[in-house]
């Protein structure tokens with residue numbers, strides 16, 4: 001049984017996740033809670049090595065899916081579950097919803113295979129039918145065209161950031177599909193000034209009873 005809070009941040013590149021994760025960490029620490037801040041792909045030395053490959057090397061969608069789930073398995077076992085057992089707030093910049101959005105909706109990979117990998121990788125070792133999932137997912141929803149404007153001229157794009165807007169339209173739909181099926185999603189209208197985005201985050205946390 002875990003006693004912590006597993007909070008994931010999701011959305012297409014440029015949606016504004018990184019711009020609010022510092023304030024989220026400060027909010028929970030200000031409440032006296034321990035925070036484990038992490039990201040995917042990554043979160044462990046092996047995961048970060050796999051991240052570099054996934055973000056930069058061309059590869060088959062199955063290969064990409066296996067690598068992100070391989071990184072996730074280490075991340076779940078070495079970082080997330082131990083932190084939740086300590087009672088930490090785990091702030092995770094992306095998790096499995098990104099795989100369904102990017103490899104599934106974006107690259108057209110088989111959602112059934114992704115579901116099987118999700119069950120294998122996130123199964124609780126003590127209770128195989130229980131899957132580790134975020135308790136709350138903040139979904140920064142932004143029109144892909146706006147995201148593209150925000151990222152234009154940013155640093156050298158990685159393999160995903162270099163994708164055309166049409167790819168991100170599919171990714172955005174992939175998130176919407178996951179959100180429709182999971183009450184743990186809270187949609188944040190990311191097409192607002194930063195302060196209004198933060199206000200939505202705060203009211204969501206209060207409405208969900210987590211802050």
Ligand SMILES: Nc1ncnc2c1ncn2[C@@H]1O[C@H](COP(=O)(O)OP(=O)(O)O)[C@@H](O)[C@H]1O
Pocket residue numbers: 011012013014015016017018019020140150151190192193194195197
């Ligand atoms: N509410 C906002 N309005 C306008 N620009 C924003 C907003 N939030 C973030 N940005 C800018 O958009 C870009 C992407 O933001 P970032 O937080 O890195 O997104 P993500 O982590 O989701 O990829 C950055 O240049 C950031 O300064």
Ligand SMILES: Cc1cn([C@H]2C[C@H](O)[C@@H](COP(=O)(O)OP(=O)(O)O)O2)c(=O)[nH]c1=O
Pocket residue numbers: 013014018040041055068093094095096098099100102103160161
């Ligand atoms: C977790 C995950 C991320 N990704 C992609 C989404 C992003 O484009 C990229 C991660 O980059 P991102 O989270 O945007 O980090 P940064 O802000 O440093 O660019 O990896 C997948 O394709 N599948 C996944 O399962």
